Amino acid sequence: MPAETVRIAGGQGFYGDSPAAAIAIAKEKACDYIVNDALAELTMSILQKDKMKDPKLGYPRDIEFNATTLFPLAFKNGIKIVSNSGGLNPVNAAKRVAAIMNQQGITGVKIAAITGDDFLPKLKEVLESGNELSNMDTAQPFRENEYPPTHANVYIGSKSIKEALDEGADIILAGRVADPCLTLGVLAHHFGWDLEKDLDKMACGISVGHLLECGGQASGGNSYAEWPMDYPLSNLGYPIAEVSEDGSAVFSKLESQGGKMSRNTLREQLVYEIHDPANYLTPDVTVDLTAVNIEDLEPNKVSFSGAQGKARPEKLKMTIGLMEGFITEQFFFFSWPYAHLKAKKFIEAVEQIWAKLPIKIESSNHRIIGLNGIHEDAAPSPASDKLDDVNELGVRLAIKHVDPKAGKMAMQSIVCLGLNGPPGAISMPGWGKMNKALLSLWPTLVDREMVDEKVEIFTS
Amino acid sequence: MGKIKLIDIASARSGDKNDLCNIGVMANSSQDYETLVQHLTAEVVKDHFKGLIKGEVIRYEWGSIEALNFVCHAALDGGGSRSLRMDTLGKNFSSHLLRLELEV
Numbered sequence: 001m002p003a004e005t006v007r008i009a010g011g012q013g014f015y016g017d018s019p020a021a022a023i024a025i026a027k028e029k030a031c032d033y034i035v036n037d038a039l040a041e042l043t044m045s046i047l048q049k050d051k052m053k054d055p056k057l058g059y060p061r062d063i064e065f066n067a068t069t070l071f072p073l074a075f076k077n078g079i080k081i082v083s084n085s086g087g088l089n090p091v092n093a094a095k096r097v098a099a100i101m102n103q104q105g106i107t108g109v110k111i112a113a114i115t116g117d118d119f120l121p122k123l124k125e126v127l128e129s130g131n132e133l134s135n136m137d138t139a140q141p142f143r144e145n146e147y148p149p150t151h152a153n154v155y156i157g158s159k160s161i162k163e164a165l166d167e168g169a170d171i172i173l174a175g176r177v178a179d180p181c182l183t184l185g186v187l188a189h190h191f192g193w194d195l196e197k198d199l200d201k202m203a204c205g206i207s208v209g210h211l212l213e214c215g216g217q218a219s220g221g222n223s224y225a226e227w228p229m230d231y232p233l234s235n236l237g238y239p240i241a242e243v244s245e246d247g248s249a250v251f252s253k254l255e256s257q258g259g260k261m262s263r264n265t266l267r268e269q270l271v272y273e274i275h276d277p278a279n280y281l282t283p284d285v286t287v288d289l290t291a292v293n294i295e296d297l298e299p300n301k302v303s304f305s306g307a308q309g310k311a312r313p314e315k316l317k318m319t320i321g322l323m324e325g326f327i328t329e330q331f332f333f334f335s336w337p338y339a340h341l342k343a344k345k346f347i348e349a350v351e352q353i354w355a356k357l358p359i360k361i362e363s364s365n366h367r368i369i370g371l372n373g374i375h376e377d378a379a380p381s382p383a384s385d386k387l388d389d390v391n392e393l394g395v396r397l398a399i400k401h402v403d404p405k406a407g408k409m410a411m412q413s414i415v416c417l418g419l420n421g422p423p424g425a426i427s428m429p430g431w432g433k434m435n436k437a438l439l440s441l442w443p444t445l446v447d448r449e450m451v452d453e454k455v456e457i458f459t460s
Numbered sequence: 461m462g463k464i465k466l467i468d469i470a471s472a473r474s475g476d477k478n479d480l481c482n483i484g485v486m487a488n489s490s491q492d493y494e495t496l497v498q499h500l501t502a503e504v505v506k507d508h509f510k511g512l513i514k515g516e517v518i519r520y521e522w523g524s525i526e527a528l529n530f531v532c533h534a535a536l537d538g539g540g541s542r543s544l545r546m547d548t549l550g551k552n553f554s555s556h557l558l559r560l561e562l563e564v
Contacts, residue, residue, distance in 0.1 A: 041478075042541050137478075224471035224554060225486060264471070264486070267525045271484025273475035275531050277522045292524050306524070327544065365544035374547050375556050377511030398544040439541035441478050
């Protein structure tokens with residue numbers, strides 16, 4: 001019989017997140033599993049670029065640091081790591097982690113790589129099988145797309161996570177396993193859930209996974225619900241869910257850490273990136289979240305239950321990244337007096353200079369920071385006397401271009417405005433971004449039978 | 461007739477999925493939730509985001525957590541990795557919505 005409850009912590013919300021909270025949890029042995037989510041769409045294109053430079057790469061590089069910090073500590077304390085940090089190269093990621101742990105004299109760690117989600121090498125084969133890979137939003141067939149693909153990954157479910165844990169894996173580095181399915185895989189392994197039939201339990205497992213997948217965003221980070229925050233943010237404690245066999249859970253965080261766990265913080269993570277709450281689609285189950293029950297039990301302890309499951313979607317979602325060109329941006333700042341007029345005059349000069357250059361700018365978006373930088377035309381305008389008297393304003397210039405040389409040329413052509421422009425323009429080389437990848441995402445569907453998931457285990 | 465500031469009766473969180481942005485609005489109490497259901501319509505939200513949301517806004521009621529969820533289409537200038545905006549992921553759609561004043 002498995003233990004009556006299992007404790008799962010959300011240790012990482014994105015590639016680049018701090019491992020400090022997960023390390024604190026592992027130190028205090030406050031969980032049995034840590035789930036780390038590393039993959040966002042933009043991350044996939046970054047990893048693809050790494051892989052093109054060096055075929056051994058293509059995984060989130062923070063696993064190399066984790067392999068000397070979090071992973072050894074977790075292994076020593078009997079905590080398993082479940083992640084999609086294999087990125088676009090799970091096998092090499094697993095080999096690399098095994099080697100790093102081996103160098104530290106830590107042997108016998110079973111590291112699982114989960115593959116099968118990467119369809120970039122298979123796109124032609126899929127198209128030849130009769131699937132037109134039509135865009136889910138526009139219905140356009142993929143052959144009409146004019147841009148080169150950067151990556152193509154299918155969102156896969158929890159089956160291989162369960163399988164890897166069944167085989168005794170200590171650390172899992174998967175490819176594009178859908179974020180909440182990392183947690184469902186842990187629960188299906190621990191409680192022996194049937195991933196075809198236990199729909200309500202699976203729905204709860206997915207919900208718990210969803211609440212854990214953004215780390216500190218469920219425990220008081222990025223929170224309006226707990227504003228003004230009466231807790232420290234510098235050492236936010238990440239969420240820990242103690243889950244029962246029926247899928248219900250009690251959420252908490254380490255008392256030794258900052259942040260807060262409340263009905264409010266869980267509510268705001270529950271709504272995050274959800275569309276129809278009655279039909280939250282995942283590879284394993286369709287989840288109805290409309291009747292969930294979230295209750296404050298005591299300070300920093302909150303119960304969750306009541307998600308219901310329905311049949312999973314027939315096909316799996318795949319996202320293809322397409323390289324459309326580049327974005328270049330730059331910042332400038334102006335002070336009182338006439339900050340607003342100076343900013344406007346500056347933008348006018350920039351537009352006149354660029355109109356004469358032999359470059360093609362596909363589109364542009366120039367805004368005044370302090371006025372409409374974030375909310376653009378939806379931002380209300382202050383009264384003109386206030387605007388004339390404002391202390392400081394910034395200008396952000398942003399352009400799209402296909403030719404990488406255009407960004408450099410555009411920015412070089414306006415450097416002269418430091419002396420020729422409105423008085424006192426402040427800028428600094430390196431503030432903006434030059435030639436940031438302009439990537440469009442092509443959402444489409446593939447048959448489940450086309451996906452060939454594989455678990456490989458490497459031992460340090 | 462009077463005016464209520466949304467920020468006084470609710471909190472919000474927004475996030476992205478390609479060119480689509482969802483804004484979850486959580487009422488501070490059951491009574492505030494009734495006010496939201498009655499007055500915070502999809503049309504009011506779309507109007508408040510003039511110029512930012514180009515497509516349809518769909519509202520979902522979520523009574524068990526006293527929340528409304530707004531799914532905004534064609535809202536992120538083509539999506540996070542294509543957008544020329546500063547807030548490429550629409551994280552501040554929540555902030556802008558909280559500025560709304562409801563006619564009640």
